Amino acid sequence: MKNLLLIAYLDIRESLRSRWFYVYAVVFGGLMGLFFITGITDSVVMGFTGLSRLLLVFIEVTIIILPIFILITTVKSISADRESNILEYMLSFPVSLRDYYWGKFLGRFVTVFVPVIAALVLGIGWGVLKGATIPWEMVLLYSALIFSLCIVFLGIAFFISTTVKSHDMALGVAFLTWIVLLAFIDVALIGLMMQNRISDGVIIAIAMLNPMEAFRIGAIALFDPELTVIGPVAYYLLDTLGHTALMLYAVFYPILLGVFFALWGYRLFRRKDLL
Amino acid sequence: MSALVEIRDVRKRFQKTPVLDGITLEIRAGDRIAMLGPNGAGKTTLVRSILGFYHLDGGSIRVLGKDPVRQRVEVLASVAFIPQLPPPVKLSIRELLQYVERSSGVPAAAVAAEAGRMDLDLESHASKAFFKLSGGMKQKLLIAIALARRSRLFVFDEPTASLDPKARELFYRLLSELDYDYSAIYVTHRLEELEGLVNRKVYMELGKVVEDEPLTA
Numbered sequence A: 001m002k003n004l005l006l007i008a009y010l011d012i013r014e015s016l017r018s019r020w021f022y023v024y025a026v027v028f029g030g031l032m033g034l035f036f037i038t039g040i041t042d043s044v045v046m047g048f049t050g051l052s053r054l055l056l057v058f059i060e061v062t063i064i065i066l067p068i069f070i071l072i073t074t075v076k077s078i079s080a081d082r083e084s085n086i087l088e089y090m091l092s093f094p095v096s097l098r099d100y101y102w103g104k105f106l107g108r109f110v111t112v113f114v115p116v117i118a119a120l121v122l123g124i125g126w127g128v129l130k131g132a133t134i135p136w137e138m139v140l141l142y143s144a145l146i147f148s149l150c151i152v153f154l155g156i157a158f159f160i161s162t163t164v165k166s167h168d169m170a171l172g173v174a175f176l177t178w179i180v181l182l183a184f185i186d187v188a189l190i191g192l193m194m195q196n197r198i199s200d201g202v203i204i205a206i207a208m209l210n211p212m213e214a215f216r217i218g219a220i221a222l223f224d225p226e227l228t229v230i231g232p233v234a235y236y237l238l239d240t241l242g243h244t245a246l247m248l249y250a251v252f253y254p255i256l257l258g259v260f261f262a263l264w265g266y267r268l269f270r271r272k273d274l275l
Numbered sequence B: 001m002s003a004l005v006e007i008r009d010v011r012k013r014f015q016k017t018p019v020l021d022g023i024t025l026e027i028r029a030g031d032r033i034a035m036l037g038p039n040g041a042g043k044t045t046l047v048r049s050i051l052g053f054y055h056l057d058g059g060s061i062r063v064l065g066k067d068p069v070r071q072r073v074e075v076l077a078s079v080a081f082i083p084q085l086p087p088p089v090k091l092s093i094r095e096l097l098q099y100v101e102r103s104s105g106v107p108a109a110a111v112a113a114e115a116g117r118m119d120l121d122l123e124s125h126a127s128k129a130f131f132k133l134s135g136g137m138k139q140k141l142l143i144a145i146a147l148a149r150r151s152r153l154f155v156f157d158e159p160t161a162s163l164d165p166k167a168r169e170l171f172y173r174l175l176s177e178l179d180y181d182y183s184a185i186y187v188t189h190r191l192e193e194l195e196g197l198v199n200r201k202v203y204m205e206l207g208k209v210v211e212d213e214p215l216t217a
């Protein structure tokens, strides 16, 4: 445990020194802050529609930026260190593989999650100062959704990082995963839907297996309980699942999936040659 | 139990090419081995296997009676290692020493003292990233860390490759000044430099030990 925290700490220190971290913190955190600042204060003026449109834009941006950022910066964790012989040296000290792997995981988690949450807190602080009423439940659930999005992509990234031996390959696989989840699955499913051979329920169920989709639906449902913006699918989902079940699914499914991949990666890390 | 390291009929393949092809070797307390052999003979692979980096395709390795893969923490607690190439570690010197201290219980001050004896002033570089040190400085620091650990077994994979002649001399002197009964494996291509430091010579070729004999001073 002592070593696990040490490895997490050193990983965070290393991230803090790299430029991508600041780009991430500024671009993403800034966007988040900006959104909350304008969103919370203007919602009084703009009314609900104005706010939800803004939120939608924000959710889309989150769906695109967060996963690719996590994947690209995390797949290097183990694969790049292996390739450059850093792993050989660091693991020549009496540190258990458990501490090393989960320490790295924890370190990466803190670096990707904290800036977003910090921005959120900042936005709320601003809202409080402006005298706005804070939708606490919404804020909490949205944090939970972001948390689960972080976990699922960290899990996938660690899995790729331990399975794929070369760093370039790991980057390629990470990018492919992102593109497939982001676009191809949807396109393929729309194609299927138009052919009318498979029932829409099945197609929607498959779409919901995509953690990005789970996040998207969860986030939209959070802000727009009627899910009007996503059309007929919304009615179908609300009908079959109900609002609470939908939210529970959107929060817990990606977490479970992420933990599954992280554990699988860990298993391979222990079972395969380290170098 | 007299053997520090027991290597029995070890086999390891990489993509079907046998790299370790039935190696049997016993390293007893006090053995200081010069491990020689042409490039690609499998020296680094053998040394890494002793450190538990590889899952063997056959045979077994025991270090202090323990399995270096399954009981890596116990094994590595008594082994100090210097890799063939200094890794481009991105941690600062201070952070690296922190890692060494917390994981192996070697105070940073002890490493700094050892580095001082290698003519390397750590104080002035403490917040520099390790990979930004010059090749020779990196090597010196790795040596300082390894020596400060006062391990029962040293595993050095060509530790002097990037040292200037003076630093090489220093390194050998520090080793000869170690005042306890350690064992060591030096992978090297220059046996003559290790004169007086080693008492056994192992020659590897194509994944096999082809020569293993004591050296007398």
Ligand SMILES: Nc1ncnc2c1ncn2[C@@H]1O[C@H](COP(=O)(O)OP(=O)(O)OP(=O)(O)O)[C@@H](O)[C@H]1O
Pocket (backbone or CB within 6 Å): A275, B014, B015, B019, B037, B038, B039, B040, B041, B042, B043, B044, B045, B046, B084
């Ligand atoms: N991870 C690996 N994957 C595939 N092949 C490997 C791997 N590591 C080593 N090899 C191969 O195993 C053989 C032995 O390599 P090794 O590094 O053990 O040689 P060596 O005796 O240390 O040589 P040198 O004197 O050049 O350091 C080489 O042919 C090398 O290409």
Ligand SMILES: [Mg+2]
Pocket (backbone or CB within 6 Å): B043, B044, B045, B084, B157
């Ligand atoms: Mg070698």
